[in-house]
Amino acid sequence: MTEQIALLLAVVVVLLIAVGIGATALLRRRRGGPPPTPDPDQAEVLDPDVEAAAATAPAAAPAPTLERPEPVATRMQRLRARLARSGSVGQALLSVLSRGDLSESDWEEIEDTLLLADVGVGPTTELMDTLRTRTKVMGTTEPEAVRAMLREELLALVGTTADRRLAATPVLGDDGEPHPATVLVVGVNGTGKTTTVAKLARVLVAEDKDVVLGAADTFRAAAADQLGTWGARVGVEVVRSDREGADPASVAFDAVRQGRESGADVVLVDTAGRLQNKQGLMDELGKIKRVMSRQAPVGEVLLVLDATTGQNGMRQAQVFAEAVDITGIVLTKLDGTAKGGIVVAVQRELGVPVKFVGLGEGPDDLAPFVPEEFVEALLS
Numbered sequence: 001m002t003e004q005i006a007l008l009l010a011v012v013v014v015l016l017i018a019v020g021i022g023a024t025a026l027l028r029r030r031r032g033g034p035p036p037t038p039d040p041d042q043a044e045v046l047d048p049d050v051e052a053a054a055a056t057a058p059a060a061a062p063a064p065t066l067e068r069p070e071p072v073a074t075r076m077q078r079l080r081a082r083l084a085r086s087g088s089v090g091q092a093l094l095s096v097l098s099r100g101d102l103s104e105s106d107w108e109e110i111e112d113t114l115l116l117a118d119v120g121v122g123p124t125t126e127l128m129d130t131l132r133t134r135t136k137v138m139g140t141t142e143p144e145a146v147r148a149m150l151r152e153e154l155l156a157l158v159g160t161t162a163d164r165r166l167a168a169t170p171v172l173g174d175d176g177e178p179h180p181a182t183v184l185v186v187g188v189n190g191t192g193k194t195t196t197v198a199k200l201a202r203v204l205v206a207e208d209k210d211v212v213l214g215a216a217d218t219f220r221a222a223a224a225d226q227l228g229t230w231g232a233r234v235g236v237e238v239v240r241s242d243r244e245g246a247d248p249a250s251v252a253f254d255a256v257r258q259g260r261e262s263g264a265d266v267v268l269v270d271t272a273g274r275l276q277n278k279q280g281l282m283d284e285l286g287k288i289k290r291v292m293s294r295q296a297p298v299g300e301v302l303l304v305l306d307a308t309t310g311q312n313g314m315r316q317a318q319v320f321a322e323a324v325d326i327t328g329i330v331l332t333k334l335d336g337t338a339k340g341g342i343v344v345a346v347q348r349e350l351g352v353p354v355k356f357v358g359l360g361e362g363p364d365d366l367a368p369f370v371p372e373e374f375v376e377a378l379l380s
């Protein structure tokens with residue numbers, strides 16, 4: 001009998017606990033109580049946009065629809081205002097040139113302005129020589145004439161003849177089969193390499209290309225997570241290794257193979273770019289490139305360079321250029337720096353064109369570099 005009462009009591013207690021838990025959960029839901037604790041790994045790598053969206057998403061959100069990235073043609077226009085600080089260079093030059101009958105101290109002011117904007121010594125001297133000649137010949141300080149002359153000379157300095165298109169068209173292999181265009185992205189860590197790879201993927205998706213990403217920055221696991229998150233937003237597959245510190249060349253190989261198998265147009269491969277020493281970098285990038293080429297020729301090696309790092313950045317760029325044949329430059333963080341002159345310096349130093357510029361942290365804040373629009377922004 002005592003046993004039966006004890007059993008009955010136990011059942012009642014269990015029932016009461018179950019009812020209590022149910023009621024608390026219901027109340028929480030009604031009050032919009034705290035969401036479940038996010039997976040710390042996930043939380044760390046999401047970008048602020050995704051984080052904000054996740055925080056407000058209902059518990060049983062429908063499968064996310066894919067984002068449509070902003071068309072590429074209008075980007076530089078939209079982002080022009082972000083070059084405002086670079087514009088101070090053009091403004092400063094215009095104001096000195098408009099004085100007329102320039103003294104040596106005026107010319108020194110022009111020289112300082114150009115050097116401070118990171119145009120570099122060689123191009124600064126060339127521009128000064130041309131400006132001296134042209135201001136004499138012109139014989140006017142009429143603002144529109146001075147502006148037109150400066151626009152012409154800055155444009156000549158930046159260059160209008162280079163092919164700045166990304167090699168993103170599939171190529172025909174020896175076997176007669178189309179192979180994806182492959183792009184290797186290199187650069188020092190922290191320059192914005194991983195975000196640039198993700199943004200480039202969006203540029204290509206906006207142009208209706210099928211893209212595969214290779215997360216060969218196996219040094220930092222979060223980089224692969226970052227690419228995964230960005231890729232998922234636009235339906236781009238990301239090939240990565242489950243093992244931190246895996247061989248980057250093997251990930252790059254897998255990515256290109258996957259690109260071939262799925263008939264992708266372009267495979268973009270992110271790398272770690274830890275600048276241990278030149279030999280180490282040469283070995284690592286050389287191996288990645290060699291291994292990728294077994295699947296498809298590497299058509300493009302983009303160097304990502306942080307525009308705010310000045311001479312230090314230029315030195316790093318040179319080390320990379322010695323380690324691997326660079327075919328184009330992506331200049332990041334050009335928003336918020338007055339050092340836009342680095343466009344000129346880096347092209348001159350490496351002999352390859354700037355193909356894209358990063359003008360912010362937003363997913364579509366990467367634009368093809370258009371010299372005319374850049375110079376216009378400098379002068380506005």
Ligand SMILES: Nc1nc2c(ncn2[C@@H]2O[C@H](COP(=O)(O)OP(=O)(O)OP(=O)(O)O)[C@@H](O)[C@H]2O)c(=O)[nH]1
Pocket residue numbers: 188189190191192193194195196217220223271272273331332333334335357358359360361365
């Ligand atoms: N303002 C601004 N920030 C940028 C731009 N491009 C990248 N960033 C920021 O730069 C920071 C570093 O970017 P990452 O892509 O992680 O740099 P990374 O070179 O891949 O670094 P590792 O993965 O460590 O090699 C991030 O906070 C980016 O949002 C840009 O054009 N403008």
